[in-house]
Amino acid sequence: MTNSLPPDLSAFVHQSVATGKYATPDDVVEAGLRLLREREQYDEHLARELQKGIEDLENGRYIEFKDAAAIHQFFNEKQSRLHAKFADKSTS
Secondary structure: OOOOOOHHHHHHHHHHHHOOOOOOHHHHHHHHHHHHHHHHHHHHHHHHHHHHHHHHHHOOOOOOOOOHHHHHHHHHHHHHHHHHHHHHHHHO
């Protein structure tokens, strides 16, 4: 497959090869496409998780906190339980 790039991207590809970061222009393009694919997969994952959160809110699955101190207490308790769980596993 042969593609033409805008001058700024072409210069970036050639600079990346010239500095030795990549062996060939194809390697630069391949790395870029891999990153693009990862980004799109992440965006899709994020959209699914956001939809789950919206559904949870719509179905009343959430916790209300009266103030910031209550939020801190909630997360501190969760963190303590998590640490205890991993400490139990590391001693077994």
